[in-house]
Amino acid sequence: RKEVEQDPGPFNVPEGATVAFNCTYSNSASQSFFWYRQDCRKEPKLLMSVYSSGNEDGRFTAQLNRASQYISLLIRDSKLSDSATYLCAVSPNTGNQFYFGTGTSLTVIP
Amino acid sequence: DAGITQSPRHKVTETGTPVTLRCHQTENHRYMYWYRQDPGHGLRLIHYSYGVKDTDKGEVSDGYSVSRSKTEDFLLTLESATSSQTSVYFCAISVDRSSNGYTFGSGTRLTVV
Numbered sequence: 636r637k638e639v640e641q642d643p644g645p646f647n648v649p650e651g652a653t654v655a656f657n658c659t660y661s662n663s664a665s666q667s668f669f670w671y672r673q674d675c676r677k678e679p680k681l682l683m684s685v686y687s688s689g690n691e692d693g694r695f696t697a698q699l700n701r702a703s704q705y706i707s708l709l710i711r712d713s714k715l716s717d718s719a720t721y722l723c724a725v726s727p728n729t730g731n732q733f734y735f736g737t738g739t740s741l742t743v744i745p
Numbered sequence: 746d747a748g749i750t751q752s753p754r755h756k757v758t759e760t761g762t763p764v765t766l767r768c769h770q771t772e773n774h775r776y777m778y779w780y781r782q783d784p785g786h787g788l789r790l791i792h793y794s795y796g797v798k799d800t801d802k803g804e805v806s807d808g809y810s811v812s813r814s815k816t817e818d819f820l821l822t823l824e825s826a827t828s829s830q831t832s833v834y835f836c837a838i839s840v841d842r843s844s845n846g847y848t849f850g851s852g853t854r855l856t857v858v
Contacts, residue, residue, distance in 0.1 A: 669846045671846070677851070677852075678835055678849035678851050678852050679788070679835070679847075680849070681846040681847065722787070726843040732790045732804075733790075733843070733847070736787055737786065737787035738787060
């Protein structure tokens with residue numbers, strides 16, 4: 636079983652829509668969670684951390700559900716510039732590395 | 746943006762030849778990582794370093810070696826390149842093990858023919 640799994644999509648949504656991605660993880664002892672954004676042929680860039688209490692940054696909200704072992708990313712009022720692949724990253728309690736999902740592709744359509 | 750550069754950006758090499766990729770940082774971060782990214786597999790850790798001369802293997806370390814003789818430089822060597830090592834290689838840095846996320850370099854596209 637993979638450490639981290641994501642629905643690859645693609646998600647095609649109109650501008651202004653709300654879209655949510657989930658990422659499931661297998662290690663219940665995982666401690667650290669992040670979302671990254673990766674544009675085509677570019678490096679991943681840190682989007683936001685995911686805290687137990689959830690966190691919000693403008694139009695983006697990240698949440699953690701430990702009971703069901705998944706994290707989520709909600710994007711409100713989608714912009715064309717949100718089109719990218721979104722990667723989740725999970726670190727087990729050993730903390731030596733992060734495991735990354737394969738990414739979810741989002742295209743925002745005019 | 747954090748100061749992290751990878752070289753070369755692109756490389757084509759022949760099967761059986763050794764290849765060295767370089768990652769250079771100006772942030773003085775303790776932790777450095779080498780990942781490869783392939784379709785369907787996502788980012789997979791090859792090796793990482795937690796200090797000068799301190800390195801450890803990741804989940805896909807076979808056929809790769811690393812060295813870190815200075816805080817700022819982390820080298821990845823493919824000892825004898827194979828076609829299965831055709832990939833995009835990303836270096837990443839972090840200030841600690843897991844509390845903060847990573848900053849990635851721009852990547853090296855390696856093709857082994």
